[in-house]
Amino acid sequence: MGSILVIAEIQKGKVREASYELVSFARKIGGATNREVKSLVMGQGISAGAEELSKKGGGEVFAADDAALANYNLDAAFAAVQAAIAASSADVILLSNTPTGWDLAPRIAASLDAGLASDCFNVEVEGSDLVFFRRFFNGKFDSRLRPTALPLVATMQPGATAAFEGAADGKVTALSVSVGATGTKFVETKVAAAKGVDLTKADIIVSGGRSVGSPEKFQEVIKPLADALGGAMGASRPVVDAGWLPHEYQVGSSGQVVSPKLYVACGISGAIQHLVGMKASNFIIAINKDADAPIFEVANVGVVGDLFEVVPKLTEAIKTAKG
Amino acid sequence: MKIMVCIKQVPHADARLDVNGAGTWIQEENIKFEINPYDQNALEAALQLKDKDASSEVVVVSIGPERVTQSLRTALGMGADRAVHVKDAAADGSDSLGTAKILAAVAKAESPDLVFAGFMSDDGNLAATGPMLATLLGIPHTTTAVSFVKNGAVTVERELEGGALEVVELNTPCLVTTQTGMNQVRYASLKGIMAAKKKPIDVKTVADLGLAGQVGAGAAKFKIEKLYTPPKGQGAEILSGSVDEVVGKLVGKIKELGLL
Ligand SMILES: Cc1cc2nc3c(=O)[nH]c(=O)nc-3n(C[C@@H](O)[C@H](O)[C@H](O)COP(=O)(O)OP(=O)(O)OC[C@H]3O[C@@H](n4cnc5c(N)ncnc54)[C@H](O)[C@@H]3O)c2cc1C
Numbered sequence: 001m002g003s004i005l006v007i008a009e010i011q012k013g014k015v016r017e018a019s020y021e022l023v024s025f026a027r028k029i030g031g032a033t034n035r036e037v038k039s040l041v042m043g044q045g046i047s048a049g050a051e052e053l054s055k056k057g058g059g060e061v062f063a064a065d066d067a068a069l070a071n072y073n074l075d076a077a078f079a080a081v082q083a084a085i086a087a088s089s090a091d092v093i094l095l096s097n098t099p100t101g102w103d104l105a106p107r108i109a110a111s112l113d114a115g116l117a118s119d120c121f122n123v124e125v126e127g128s129d130l131v132f133f134r135r136f137f138n139g140k141f142d143s144r145l146r147p148t149a150l151p152l153v154a155t156m157q158p159g160a161t162a163a164f165e166g167a168a169d170g171k172v173t174a175l176s177v178s179v180g181a182t183g184t185k186f187v188e189t190k191v192a193a194a195k196g197v198d199l200t201k202a203d204i205i206v207s208g209g210r211s212v213g214s215p216e217k218f219q220e221v222i223k224p225l226a227d228a229l230g231g232a233m234g235a236s237r238p239v240v241d242a243g244w245l246p247h248e249y250q251v252g253s254s255g256q257v258v259s260p261k262l263y264v265a266c267g268i269s270g271a272i273q274h275l276v277g278m279k280a281s282n283f284i285i286a287i288n289k290d291a292d293a294p295i296f297e298v299a300n301v302g303v304v305g306d307l308f309e310v311v312p313k314l315t316e317a318i319k320t321a322k323g
Numbered sequence: 324m325k326i327m328v329c330i331k332q333v334p335h336a337d338a339r340l341d342v343n344g345a346g347t348w349i350q351e352e353n354i355k356f357e358i359n360p361y362d363q364n365a366l367e368a369a370l371q372l373k374d375k376d377a378s379s380e381v382v383v384v385s386i387g388p389e390r391v392t393q394s395l396r397t398a399l400g401m402g403a404d405r406a407v408h409v410k411d412a413a414a415d416g417s418d419s420l421g422t423a424k425i426l427a428a429v430a431k432a433e434s435p436d437l438v439f440a441g442f443m444s445d446d447g448n449l450a451a452t453g454p455m456l457a458t459l460l461g462i463p464h465t466t467t468a469v470s471f472v473k474n475g476a477v478t479v480e481r482e483l484e485g486g487a488l489e490v491v492e493l494n495t496p497c498l499v500t501t502q503t504g505m506n507q508v509r510y511a512s513l514k515g516i517m518a519a520k521k522k523p524i525d526v527k528t529v530a531d532l533g534l535a536g537q538v539g540a541g542a543a544k545f546k547i548e549k550l551y552t553p554p555k556g557q558g559a560e561i562l563s564g565s566v567d568e569v570v571g572k573l574v575g576k577i578k579e580l581g582l583l
């Protein structure tokens with residue numbers, strides 16, 4: 001039996017929470033299939049992170065400490081992963097579904113002629129088989145994915161399980177990586193610009209989705225409800241992509257992460273990238289004409305109906321109630 | 324410069340989706356399809372390069388059944404020069420790797436200087452095919468591009484979490500996967516649609532590409548064993564009644580929260 005290799009990520013000098021979630025999944029399936037858990041940490045000046053991971057469930061941690069890995073670089077990271085796969089004899093390789101995972105996981109899989117199950121929210125052991133669970137169609141359906149071959153590569157959704165917290169003694173093994181000429185070059189990271197509208201401070205947010213249909217409808221339907229409630233207006237990504245509202249209104253993984261007292265989602269399907277931006281809200285009202293829309297799974301209260309009927313009436317009723 | 328754009332036809336964003344009888348995919352009869360939104364941005368990026376250099380050739384490639392012809396015609400109407408359609412039941416049920424192998428065989432015959440793919444398909448959501456294709460071709464790639472500049476080398480801004488961006492430079496040939504919102508996608512003009520009728524769509528089978536037995540359902544490394552509606556969990560309390568009654572209940576809830 002091969003081992004399980006966790007490709008950990010370092011952020012601001014520390015091992016990411018998502019990487020400890022990978023450790024949780026790895027230990028669960030490792031225990032049940034007799035696979036040892038091993039890990040890779042890559043970067044520059046990462047010895048503290050590697051040490052910590054080795055004491056907190058990462059098993060034998062291969063530490064690739066190299067100037068070429070100081071910033072994310074596809075070729076350098078891929079070289080480190082190849083060295084770690086060779087050193088660990090891994091046949092199950094786990095990454096997080098993060099920008100690094102998006103870039104790296106398919107390259108690892110294709111280079112091994114292996115399958116990739118991406119953005120999985122769970123993995124179970126059934127008999128001696130692994131079964132991966134992921135969503136299709138932007139969250140509309142769940143699926144069971146069964147690997148037909150090893151090795152395999154999977155990326156796991158951040159937040160899908162609790163980070164591993166137990167103590168387990170591993171060790172750190174230095175891994176030397178030879179990075180030749182690279183086809184890609186890191187230039188810089190640009191931090192998101194400061195916003196004119198700071199949704200993270202709003203107590204109430206009324207968000208509209210693609211189905212609102214136009215910038216005019218946002219002003220006619222969504223904004224009046226936000227105003228009546230004394231809250232702010234928000235939006236899903238397609239609204240911003242289409243230029244109906246500026247980026248600062250976008251809620252989600254590539255926008256703002258908010259947790260207001262009340263979040264009203266109007267005509268938003270509830271794709272995971274939107275949910276991660278608002279599911280921590282204290283109270284969520286969802287209005288959607290599709291009773292099976294995934295938004296209803298995180299909402300406290302749902303209305304199955306046409307937002308163009310419900311929202312204007314709600315706006316009037318709020319105004320009346322406020323007097 | 325030759326630019327290859329990978330286009331997947333996916334169910335229209337407003338299509339009503341149901342699981343098929345076998346419980347392994349959606350039932351595709353009587354629903355509308357469109358070009359995957361991410362791929363529309365990919366095509367637009369390619370066409371913008373052609374706008375700057377008319378000698379460039381844009382080749383769109385799609386794997387799928389007969390219905391895909393319509394999306395390829397749309398792409399040609401928007402300004403692509405040629406299309407390759409891999410139409411073969413032997414490709415059905417391919418996983419991302421099988422799909423990438425087919426696209427790689429097409430790319431090897433075409434030798435493009437640049438390849439664009441969508442970051443992710445709106446149906447499968449695997450976000451895997453583009454980088455797998457680059458790997459099989461042995462060329463550099465980057466993912467989630469929100470901007471693209473070619474000045475000798477290629478410079479891309481890729482999206483990270485929370486709105487941060489990473490600037491990456493790539494040698495050519497390379498593959499870039501595009502994120503939605505990267506550009507405003509043009510419509511096919513009437514003139515473009517007329518011109519598209521004369522543009523060639525080259526139809527190929529899996530065997531033509533030398534991949535018989537290597538792709539399709541039988542070769543998939545991950546099998547979709549079951550596709551199902553997610554269990555509702557606690558879910559929302561769904562309010563019932565007329566619109567007025569429902570609105571009354573909502574106002575009550577908001578009052579309970581102390582927000583009125
Ligand atoms: C009946 C049926 C059965 C299936 N069974 C399985 C299965 O058992 N296992 C499994 O893993 N998948 C299965 N699939 C889904 C599978 O076909 C996926 O679509 C495939 O794995 C590609 O992944 P993706 O669509 O998520 O693409 P992504 O990797 O998300 O796509 C990214 C980009 O790659 C390009 N691309 C993707 N597909 C094409 C294409 N067809 N033509 C041109 N460019 C393309 C596009 O540019 C796209 O934006 C099945 C599909 C059908 C219809």
Ligand SMILES: Cc1cc2nc3c(=O)[nH]c(=O)nc-3n(C[C@H](O)[C@H](O)[C@H](O)COP(=O)(O)OP(=O)(O)OC[C@H]3O[C@@H](n4cnc5c(N)ncnc54)[C@H](O)[C@@H]3O)c2cc1C
Nearest residue numbers: 209210211236237252253254255267268269273274289307
């Ligand atoms: C890397 C990455 C990052 C992303 N980041 C974000 C992000 O930060 N934020 C984000 O939102 N998305 C993000 N996305 C996109 C995300 O995957 C979804 O595509 C998006 O959230 C869908 O937006 P939507 O719900 O408005 O549209 P759709 O998914 O198209 O849903 C429209 C909904 O409206 C309903 N509807 C239609 N008409 C009516 C009506 N009259 N009344 C009531 N309901 C109606 C439909 O039933 C449907 O549920 C990201 C994607 C990727 C790949």
